[in-house]
Amino acid sequence: MSFNENARPFLTLHVGQAGAQIGNAIWELLCLEHNVQKSGLAKPDCPSNGFYDAMFVRNQNGHFMPRSIFLDTDPTCIDEIRVGPYRELFSTRQLLSDSADSGFNYMRGRRDFRRNLLPEAVERFRWLSEKSDVTPTAFLVHSTGGGTGSGLSVSYLEELRSEFDSRLQVLELSVSSGNSGLQSTCELVNSMLYSYESKDYTSLSFSVTNSAMFNLCRSGLSLYGGATFAHLNRMLAMCFSNLTVMERFPGTMMCNIANICSNVLPFKQLKHPIVACAPFAAASAVGKERSSAIGITSAVMEPDGQLADVDLRQGKHMAGALIYRGAAKTAGIEQALLSLRERGRVQFVDWAPSSFKTGLSELPPLAVPDSGIAGLPLSVTLVSNHSAVASLFRGQSTAVRKLVEAGSCFLRSYETSAANGSEAGGGLEDSGSSQSAGHNVGGRGGNIVGLLQEASDHLEGLAHVYSSELPPTPTGQKANSEDSGGPKRIVASPMSRAAAAKPRRASLGREALFPIGPSRSGRVQADEESATPSKVASVQQEAAPTNDSDHRRCRNWTRRAKSPLCSNSQREAAPTNDSDHRRCRNWTRRAKRQWALQK
Numbered sequence: 001m002s003f004n005e006n007a008r009p010f011l012t013l014h015v016g017q018a019g020a021q022i023g024n025a026i027w028e029l030l031c032l033e034h035n036v037q038k039s040g041l042a043k044p045d046c047p048s049n050g051f052y053d054a055m056f057v058r059n060q061n062g063h064f065m066p067r068s069i070f071l072d073t074d075p076t077c078i079d080e081i082r083v084g085p086y087r088e089l090f091s092t093r094q095l096l097s098d099s100a101d102s103g104f105n106y107m108r109g110r111r112d113f114r115r116n117l118l119p120e121a122v123e124r125f126r127w128l129s130e131k132s133d134v135t136p137t138a139f140l141v142h143s144t145g146g147g148t149g150s151g152l153s154v155s156y157l158e159e160l161r162s163e164f165d166s167r168l169q170v171l172e173l174s175v176s177s178g179n180s181g182l183q184s185t186c187e188l189v190n191s192m193l194y195s196y197e198s199k200d201y202t203s204l205s206f207s208v209t210n211s212a213m214f215n216l217c218r219s220g221l222s223l224y225g226g227a228t229f230a231h232l233n234r235m236l237a238m239c240f241s242n243l244t245v246m247e248r249f250p251g252t253m254m255c256n257i258a259n260i261c262s263n264v265l266p267f268k269q270l271k272h273p274i275v276a277c278a279p280f281a282a283a284s285a286v287g288k289e290r291s292s293a294i295g296i297t298s299a300v301m302e303p304d305g306q307l308a309d310v311d312l313r314q315g316k317h318m319a320g321a322l323i324y325r326g327a328a329k330t331a332g333i334e335q336a337l338l339s340l341r342e343r344g345r346v347q348f349v350d351w352a353p354s355s356f357k358t359g360l361s362e363l364p365p366l367a368v369p370d371s372g373i374a375g376l377p378l379s380v381t382l383v384s385n386h387s388a389v390a391s392l393f394r395g396q397s398t399a400v401r402k403l404v405e406a407g408s409c410f411l412r413s414y415e416t417s418a419a420n421g422s423e424a425g426g427g428l429e430d431s432g433s434s435q436s437a438g439h440n441v442g443g444r445g446g447n448i449v450g451l452l453q454e455a456s457d458h459l460e461g462l463a464h465v466y467s468s469e470l471p472p473t474p475t476g477q478k479a480n481s482e483d484s485g486g487p488k489r490i491v492a493s494p495m496s497r498a499a500a501a502k503p504r505r506a507s508l509g510r511e512a513l514f515p516i517g518p519s520r521s522g523r524v525q526a527d528e529e530s531a532t533p534s535k536v537a538s539v540q541q542e543a544a545p546t547n548d549s550d551h552r553r554c555r556n557w558t559r560r561a562k563s564p565l566c567s568n569s570q571r572e573a574a575p576t577n578d579s580d581h582r583r584c585r586n587w588t589r590r591a592k593r594q595w596a597l598q599k
C-alpha cells in the first residue's frame, strides 16, 4: 500500500527550535507507525505500513525520505539532527540553519534572514513539492514565542504564498506558553505579532499551550514536577499522528484533514479549532487508563484533558470531529456519543448541526519505546470549533493592550533590539533610533506599537466572534466596543479593513432577530405581540438588524440555515419567505423605537 487516492501529500515545515524538536518527536513516531528504520529503510521482514506516500517519498533504493523541511536560525538543533540517530533518514537538503538565533525578537526573525535562509528554504520546498503530482499541503509546526518560530515563519509563508498562490493550503500546529505565568512579555509580543501577520496565510490553525500540556503531564502521566519538553513533544507527536492518521492508514469511518476543513470550519474566519487527545498514560501505569469508547470520549471533553488553556464547560461547540484509533466499534462510538448527549456533557450552538463528525482508523496509537508514554489499544482525538477559545484570544489581547497603553519601555527596548540585533530587553538606551527601525516591520508601514494595536484589535474581534456563538458576518468580524471596553474597530482581513474603519454593530443571530414564540403551522415564528422590545434583552436589541446590509446578512443566514447541514428544528425556525422578512423588519423597527425611548 503506498498511495491513498483520497489524500493529498503533506509537507511538514519545522521552524525554530521548538519546531525542530517537536519535528524530531513526530518523525520518530511516524517512522515507527510506518515500519521505517532510522536509516530510512523499511524494517526487514516487515513491509512498510499504510499509505506512506502522504508523508514519505520513497526512492528507487527503497529509502524513505520524510516530506519535511527543518529550518532554524540557530544551528544547534539542526546540527543535532545532522549527527543524531536519524541523520540518514533526512537528506542534508532538508536541514537548513543559519549562524545565530533571532534573539527572541519577531521583527528580527521576520526581517534578518530574508537574504540568506529564506530563498534556500523556498527552493527546498519547491524541490520537495515536485516529488508529488499535486501541490502538497503544508503543515507548519512551530512555537510562536520565539523570534524564529514566529517572525521567520510568517516570512516563509509569505514567500510560499507568492510562489504557489492559493494552490498551497497551509495548516499549522502552533505552540505557545499559555496564559499562565509561564509566558514572558517577549513571547506575548511575538505571539501577537505572529497571529496577526499570519492570518491570511493559514487555513486551519491548531493552537496548543505548554501550560495545558504540563497540566496534562501531571494528571495523565502522573509526572508531578518531572515533565520536560521531551514529554510535551511526544504528546504533540501523538496528536499530530492522530490528526493525520486517516491520510496514512485505512479506516472504517473517514475523517481526514479535508473532512475536518469542511465539517469543523463552518466559516473561514473560524479556523482555530481546539484539539485534545485521550487517553495519555504513563508506560508504568498501563491498564489503569480508561479503555472503553465511552470512557475515552468523556475524558477528551474534560477540562484537564485539553492541550490548550480552554475550559469546554464555558461555551458551546460550533462544529466538531472525533477521530478514534484502534479497537473501537462503530456501535460503541455511537453509544459514547449518545451517552455524552444524554448526560448533557456537550452543548452545540443552535445554528450548527448538533453532532460530531467521526472517524475510525484501524491502527491503534503507538508509542516510542522508552518514551515514558504508553501505547494503548484505543484513543480518541477531539477537534472542535468551540466558543471557549475566545478566552485565549481575549487574554492575549488584553495583556497586550495594557502593555501598549502603559507606554511600556519594554516595547522601546524591543524595537531597539530589532534595530541593533541585540537581545530583546537587553538595553533601554537609544530609544530614538528604535523608532525609525520599527517603521518597517516585515515590510509594512507602522511601528511596533501600531502593529500591536492592530493585532490586539484583530484578536479581540476573533474573541468576540467566538464568544458571541453566532455565525460571523460574510464580510468579516465585528465587535461591540462599548460593552467589553474593547477596541474601536476590528480588522478581519486586508479587504475588510476599510469597512472596519467605521464602528460596526454587533452581528445578527437568529434568536436576536426572531424571539422564539409558539409554533404556528409547523414553523416557530416570531411572536410579534409578546416580543415587545421591553421584553427583549438589551444584547438582542444591540444585535437587531437596523439597515439594509444587515438584512442582507439576515438573508444570507437564512440561506445557510436551509443547507443540508442544518438540523430540522433549525430549518423550521428559519424565515423562509418574504412575509417572514417583513415581520423581521417590523420587529426591528419596533425594537429600535423602544430602545430610543428608553434612552
Ligand SMILES: Nc1nc2c(ncn2[C@@H]2O[C@H](COP(=O)(O)OP(=O)(O)OP(=O)(O)O)[C@@H](O)[C@H]2O)c(=O)[nH]1
Residues within 6 Å of the ligand: 015, 016, 017, 018, 019, 021, 022, 072, 073, 074, 101, 102, 103, 104, 105, 143, 144, 145, 146, 147, 148, 149, 150, 175, 176, 177, 187, 210, 229, 230, 232, 233
Ligand atoms: N513544546 C515545546 N515548546 C518549546 C520547546 N522549546 C522551546 N519551547 C517553547 O518555545 C518558546 C521559544 O521558542 P523557540 O522555538 O525556543 O525559539 P525560536 O523560535 O527558535 O526563536 P529564537 O530562539 O528567537 O531564534 C518558549 O515558549 C518555549 O517555552 C520544545 O521543545 N517543545
